[in-house]
Amino acid sequence: MPNKFRLTRPKRTCTKTYKSYRSYKSYLANDFNNRCGYTDCPDFWFGGKNNFHIDHFKPYSKNPDLVSNYSNLVYCCSYVNILKSDDEGSYIDPCEIDFNDHFERLQDGTIIPVKNSVEAIYMHTKLKLGLVRYSLIWKLDEMFQKKIKLQSIIDKTNNEEIKGDLLQLYYELDKEFSRYMNYLKANQ
Structure with a gap:
């Protein structure tokens, strides 16, 4: 029987405005429960907050007006951020939509997409969410x-x-x- 993908859904709560998106990192870590927005893996296992990245949900290379918009930022592990890069494919915003409706975990922790979720299947493939890590x-x-x-x-x-x-x-x-x-x- 599959497990829930995540127990606590991330939420964006920061109301401050910064010119540099990097200034939001502590707020993102807190809002995302110190977990990758896409894999739900705790930053602890990657060496902490300093080794985690900030993803631009809508890539800033194609949406420069969103570069420092907090509602466009996702706290994530480096592996996912590098794979996602500036791809504008079918992604689910981890704060806007409940990932538990799109992903599950097997007993061994393997992430699997829900069969009827086109976005989850796309993300699972593109971001290599099935990796053993x-x-x-x-x-x-x-x-x-x-x-x-x-x-x-x-x-x-x-x-x-x-x-x-x-x-x-x-x-x-x-x-x-x-x-x-x-x-x-x-x-x-």
Whole structure:
């Protein structure tokens, strides 16, 4: 059974006006929940905000009047931004339309387009959204959240026998997490 593509939809909230679109990066990171607008991958796995790009939804090379228009900017990973470049194909604005209506994730985190969405199929192909890196990052993020939750439970547990069992589970999860991390590093 497929999973939702994203849990929290990005929204553009900045009302300030800047001459340089780069000045909006912190606002974009916040509005996009520190995740790529197109893949929903957290910037953390790409080295943080400094390694993320700002995409012009409508390319500024063809729409120079929109170069610093906040409503035209998308926080995204470098891979997607480079592939999208100045293409004006059938793209879905991640703030205007719910990606959950157009994309799903398989159990392993693979991004798949909904069959009846022409735009999602186009984006999936053009932006190579089916790459293993995106499913790996999704799984890493999922495991990381589980580690945080498990650590919180361990910290609250007073029963030493249960705490020992939980610590064993934590170490097993951490080992699997490290295996995925090493695979991701080797395949970037």
